[in-house]
Amino acid sequence: DAGVIQSPRHEVTEMGQEVTLRCKPISGHDYLFWYRQTMMRGLELLIYFNNNVPIDDSGMPEDRFSAKMPNASFSTLKIQPSEPRDSAVYFCAIGSGTKGDEQFFGPGTRLTVL
């Protein structure tokens, strides 16, 4: 299932480094979501886009986090500088306002910040 491609699948970095997570969704879906999954907090929505425009970024934890969607087939989530508490699995998901309310998730990126 290549509906949503995320890269890298695993990332290990040191505290203070910049981390960029990438998402490549298939075409035909006008919504894109970034989630973070941790044992303590479960699955949290960070930000979502509609037609490449950020709609709700209230879940972005702090200014160290930023997300962009320059076109319909690419999005990035950047953390700068990274901290150990950012360690989590980050998911990208897509949805469509015209094709129903189901969200299709990518495989996730497991981030470890040492």
Added chain:
Amino acid sequence: AQRVTQPEKLLSVFKGAPVELKCNYSYSGSPELFWYVQYSRQRLQLLLRHISRESIKGFTADLNKGETSFHLKKPFAQEEDSAMYYCALRSGGSNYKLTFGKGTLLTVNP
């Protein structure tokens, strides 16, 4: 603010036993409720939605507005049902934001 609560982090049952995964929500309007499932080494995927009133893989879930609950049930659990289950809420309309519970890890023992 909307909130979804799944009181059980872990649930373990034997094969053939009934299973119920609890989900309670807090929302002042008329929400749409979903169950998502993540099997081992697979992506998170939609299991069922309350508006469809469907049974998927033997699972059903009924929205109880009086009790603000959307519990997931299956009369006879199978080993392949072992997975992480997430209850999710959407406020409806043009808002596509999903609020997830923290999830319940279901283990079905042979």
